[in-house]
Amino acid sequence: MAITQDVKLGQGVRIFHPELVNLYGCALGDETKVGAFVEVQKGAVIGARCKISSHTFICEGVTIEDEVFVGHGVVFINDRHPRATASGQLQTEADWQVVPTLVKKGASIGSGAVILCGVTIGENAMVGAGAVVTHDVPANSVVAGVPARLRGSAAAE
């Protein structure tokens, strides 16, 4: 099992396979569900009643509000210019800054999407499967493609 003691779990959180996830230093809100092969890094905050599907990676700097759907194999990013080393030595936390990303209430992120850092995905927005999101996504909109572009409006529930 790879869930460290410092993970904050709300009431009724369901982690279907604790032995097949890697969660550390993060917070998950009430009733949120987490699939297999998911990694959530320190500092990431996930709201209540979210679904975090299998094979997804959520990094430091990401805030996900309540009732958000995150599909399978979704990847978040927090570094615009990643490098392994600085001056020939492995980078440390001093060598780069976390760029934050915000996913607002009720949004859905399709499977296989890649979310560049520094963006806000608006309330109830829908990101198509396989999209690469490079800019902010307006509330109640649908985006898709590489790079992700506006395709229409998300039906209100």
Add this chain to the structure above:
Amino acid sequence: MAITQDVKLGQGVRIFHPELVNLYGCALGDETKVGAFVEVQKGAVIGARCKISSHTFICEGVTIEDEVFVGHGVVFINDRHPRATASGQLQTEADWQVVPTLVKKGASIGSGAVILCGVTIGENAMVGAGAVVTHDVPANSVVAGVPARLRGSAAAE
């Protein structure tokens, strides 16, 4: 190990790392091979002599015929408009319908491809690596790109 008792395994199925997969309620045909970090959901049916490569997700509603190659990190989908909640409560199975997908005999799906729901991938077709498949793929054709478009014919064996 995350292989539930209700998984139907044909003769000679090879699951290289039973402790690193998540298989439940699915069926795998004779001699099919399954890599690490693979999830196959209930109701998914996979034929004989298939290769299901590492990091791939196969969901409910997917039928894969015999002799199909599925690359690494491939993602299938079964919901056109996924949402975490309905009226503020976590969705249940009553809130959405599975949209089926069919992969026909001898097809190959390249690594990193995303397969939208409701499509049929024809016999012996080849889906390029990283493609996002949004429409049916004709038999014996090659498709690639986002969205996947026709690029040529697959050589018959």
Add this chain to the structure above:
Amino acid sequence: MAITQDVKLGQGVRIFHPELVNLYGCALGDETKVGAFVEVQKGAVIGARCKISSHTFICEGVTIEDEVFVGHGVVFINDRHPRATASGQLQTEADWQVVPTLVKKGASIGSGAVILCGVTIGENAMVGAGAVVTHDVPANSVVAGVPARLRGSAAAE
């Protein structure tokens, strides 16, 4: 734990979750770091002071030089025309040839990228997140998109 005895580990290699990786027959250089849910196949060679991030797949035929950053969910490929079977029987190693790929010193590969086989990614080059690399990438360049195209120059450190 899925790290076979034949894996060659340099000094100070850090594998954060040995129970959640699948490494066999490969070599990792000094001080290289490996995240969770990573698979590295036999014959793959990874240099010193690299970062191999979670959910990444590195196949036979791939050589990664020193100080390379490989993001999360990156997929390498070594077969141009993958098939599950040949003449109705599961393919064996006799049925196909490994096509090699080379990633040169100091390069960075963004998360979610797919690297087709037979390419060289030049020194200090940067591959954007979600890119599908189908051709060689010049040293000190930035590429992005599907297929990946030149977008600029990578800043020298």
